[in-house]
Amino acid sequence: MSSVTSLLPPRDVGLHARGYKSNSYSIVAYLFSKVVADFPMLLTSITLFHVAAYYLTGQINEPLRELTFWAMCVLSGWFAQVYGLLGGSIFPIEVSPLVLPILMLPGIIFCGFFIRYDELSLAFRWFTWVSPFRFTFEAATLGMYGFGREKLECSEIFCYLQKPAKILDMLDMVDGNFWFDIFGISVFIFLQHVLLYLSLRRRLR
Numbered sequence: 001m002s003s004v005t006s007l008l009p010p011r012d013v014g015l016h017a018r019g020y021k022s023n024s025y026s027i028v029a030y031l032f033s034k035v036v037a038d039f040p041m042l043l044t045s046i047t048l049f050h051v052a053a054y055y056l057t058g059q060i061n062e063p064l065r066e067l068t069f070w071a072m073c074v075l076s077g078w079f080a081q082v083y084g085l086l087g088g089s090i091f092p093i094e095v096s097p098l099v100l101p102i103l104m105l106p107g108i109i110f111c112g113f114f115i116r117y118d119e120l121s122l123a124f125r126w127f128t129w130v131s132p133f134r135f136t137f138e139a140a141t142l143g144m145y146g147f148g149r150e151k152l153e154c155s156e157i158f159c160y161l162q163k164p165a166k167i168l169d170m171l172d173m174v175d176g177n178f179w180f181d182i183f184g185i186s187v188f189i190f191l192q193h194v195l196l197y198l199s200l201r202r203r204l205r
Helices: 009-021 027-055 063-090 095-107 122-130 132-145 166-169 178-203
Strands: none
Touching: 027 063, 027 178, 063 095, 063 132, 063 178, 095 122, 095 132, 132 166, 132 178
């Protein structure tokens, strides 16, 4: 989604510049309308993904856990939307669809899915705290397997990962804090909105 939204600001900047210089609307009004206009499509696509990713993987049918997972998907989509708009306002339209996915790679690598936090060298461990994917992945995992979830169903004689605590331990998330993760990704989204505002203000000078 970030690659798609990165195409919008360069395409709209001429129209927005005329409206801004004629005092038809402010930068804040333009940003608000741009973000809100994309939200119906964002929520629809995320809900479809939620149905496939949650129910088709056999997750437990608990409304609170389903809502938690859906909410983290929404925050991830919101982050990707603003990330794309920010990248589109900084880079040329020919470059942004290629550069933005590359800039995402370090955050994805150090989000905790590919390697545990405690297995990282101290020189790289700080990367996990500047990765928005760390907060969304950890919060989604805690929402599904934390908060005292009962044992997972298993038809085998012995299932090592039947206890949700084992899964959290395997991912080094036993001491994770769900609300801290919500705060972390919210800070990233807020900072991106501020940077997007400043970037558009610079381009309209």
